[in-house]
Amino acid sequence: MAPALVRLPAPRLLHLVEVVDPASGQLLDKALVTRFSGPRSYTGEDCVEFHLHGGPSVVRSVLAALGSLPGLRPAEPGEFTRRAFEAGKLDLTEVEGLADLLAAGTQAQHRQALLHATGAVRRRYEGWRARLLTALAAVEAVIDFGEDEGIADEVAAGVLPDMRALRAELAGFLGGGQRGQLVRDGVRVALVGPPNAGKSSLLNALAGRDAAIVSPFPGTTRDVMELELELGGQRVILADCAGIRETEDPVEAEGVRRARATLATAHIVIQLRDAQAVWASDDAAATQAGDLGGDSTPGELSEAQLTLSVWNKADLLAEGQGPRGQGFGMPADLAPRDRGPPSTAPLLISCETGEGLDDLTQLLGRAVEDILAQGGDPEAAALVTRARHAAALSRCVAALERYEGVWAALELAAEELRGATRALGAISGVVDTEEVLDSVFSEFCIGK
Ligand SMILES: Nc1nc2c(ncn2[C@@H]2O[C@H](COP(=O)(O)OP(=O)(O)OP(=O)(O)O)[C@@H](O)[C@H]2O)c(=O)[nH]1
Numbered sequence: 183m184a185p186a187l188v189r190l191p192a193p194r195l196l197h198l199v200e201v202v203d204p205a206s207g208q209l210l211d212k213a214l215v216t217r218f219s220g221p222r223s224y225t226g227e228d229c230v231e232f233h234l235h236g237g238p239s240v241v242r243s244v245l246a247a248l249g250s251l252p253g254l255r256p257a258e259p260g261e262f263t264r265r266a267f268e269a270g271k272l273d274l275t276e277v278e279g280l281a282d283l284l285a286a287g288t289q290a291q292h293r294q295a296l297l298h299a300t301g302a303v304r305r306r307y308e309g310w311r312a313r314l315l316t317a318l319a320a321v322e323a324v325i326d327f328g329e330d331e332g333i334a335d336e337v338a339a340g341v342l343p344d345m346r347a348l349r350a351e352l353a354g355f356l357g358g359g360q361r362g363q364l365v366r367d368g369v370r371v372a373l374v375g376p377p378n379a380g381k382s383s384l385l386n387a388l389a390g391r392d393a394a395i396v397s398p399f400p401g402t403t404r405d406v407m408e409l410e411l412e413l414g415g416q417r418v419i420l421a422d423c424a425g426i427r428e429t430e431d432p433v434e435a436e437g438v439r440r441a442r443a444t445l446a447t448a449h450i451v452i453q454l455r456d457a458q459a460v461w462a463s464d465d466a467a468a469t470q471a472g473d474l475g476g477d478s479t480p481g482e483l484s485e486a487q488l489t490l491s492v493w494n495k496a497d498l499l500a501e502g503q504g505p506r507g508q509g510f511g512m513p514a515d516l517a518p519r520d521r522g523p524p525s526t527a528p529l530l531i532s533c534e535t536g537e538g539l540d541d542l543t544q545l546l547g548r549a550v551e552d553i554l555a556q557g558g559d560p561e562a563a564a565l566v567t568r569a570r571h572a573a574a575l576s577r578c579v580a581a582l583e584r585y586e587g588v589w590a591a592l593e594l595a596a597e598e599l600r601g602a603t604r605a606l607g608a609i610s611g612v613v614d615t616e617e618v619l620d621s622v623f624s625e626f627c628i629g630k
């Protein structure tokens with residue numbers, strides 16, 4: 183039997199149609215439908231988009247009707263985008279940008295993802311790769327055809343300056359810090375200090391909700407509790423930990439171990455102490471010098487970490503008692519940025535009354551900016567948003583360094599230039615391995 187002739191609606195226009203189950207003839211929805219004919223579609227293939235009413239039963243019944251047609255099946259997560267990539271519609275940086283765009287929770291993440299998704303990053307990488315290919319082509323041409331020693335030397339010397347410049351440029355991006363990854367993954371802030379300092383109370387105050395358990399019993403928090411905040415458009419991950427102290431309790435001891443691990447990976451450390459306890463213990467000076475309190479020592483902090491020293495429970499200090507009366511600690515250094523990172527002079531707050539919390543938020547925002555500023559300018563930083571980019575870039579730089587050692591020996595030089603080209607190509611997916619592709623596409627949810 184000849185197939186029934188179907189008049190397809192015009193492509194790339196919305197059509198209001200009745201969606202009918204082909205088996206039962208039952209009306210399923212009245213909906214807008216668009217047909218795309220390849221290659222002018224997202225995947226490059228012939229596609230149809232259904233704009234259904236959103237009720238779960240409508241969607242389920244239309245999917246079931248479609249699934250009953252021969253040759254149709256649900257897409258795997260990321261399958262549409264993978265097909266688009268395979269059809270050459272997107273490169274890997276754009277694919278990753280799309281995944282980041284779908285996941286973007288902050289303005290900074292959003293802006294950075296757009297640089298990838300719109301191809302700005304792709305163009306940078308393609309430009310570099312084109313320079314490598316030009317150099318490689320010149321060198322290979324001499325290997326293949328050039329008999330003349332003079333020409334060989336001339337070409338080798340001609341290629342060298344641009345490859346040197348390229349190596350320096352790429353090394354600059356690699357050494358420029360981790361801003362791209364910080365924007366994507368968040369700046370990590372750890373709340374540490376002795377038990378009962380009010381760390382969980384402060385986490386709740388900053389989050390604006392009762393996220394962590396607060397109690398008058400020291401040793402309440404055991405697991406690390408992480409919360410995401412948006413500060414000045416930037417993703418910040420705030421971690422509340424167990425109070426650091428020696429303990430016989432094996433569960434609390436595990437909490438202390440986790441607290442130390444969290445402390446080690448934090449970009450910013452808020453050292454929280456009970457103002458009255460510090461004042462009573464008469465070691466205010468030691469605290470000003472940046473002591474973590476409890477059993478921990480300043481030696482646990484690395485140079486790159488910023489610390490904010492904060493004294494809590496200001497409401498419990500009597501009039502004239504404590505740092506307030508001594509003329510320091512209120513508020514801590516809120517000096518302009520050019521005067522360096524926030525100082526370690528303590529900031530006095532109360533989670534109970536809210537005193538000092540605005541100052542703390544400001545100070546924290548500035549510390550986050552300082553951490554990001556160490557990571558270079560935003561557009562350059564957007565080139566390296568994943569560990570995979572950094573790894574490929576450093577392979578490329580290493581190959582170019584080796585090239586500079588052998589540039590006059592054309593065969594060896596060509597080999598290193600090929601290696602450098604391959605490494606850059608891996609970032610955009612020009613040269614791909616299944617493994618990289620699988621990990622990139624696995625980030626997607628079903629339907630993209
Ligand atoms: N008066 C007063 N009490 C506070 C303040 N902040 C916290 N507290 C109280 O201090 C006690 C301990 O607070 P938590 O937030 O549980 O302290 P923590 O540092 O998380 O304690 P651990 O998890 O046990 O290490 C609770 O009873 C809080 O209500 C404050 O600013 N003023």
Ligand SMILES: [K+]
Pocket residue numbers: 377378396397398399400401402403
């Ligand atoms: K507690």
Ligand SMILES: [Mg+2]
Pocket residue numbers: 381382383395396402403422423424
């Ligand atoms: Mg706690």
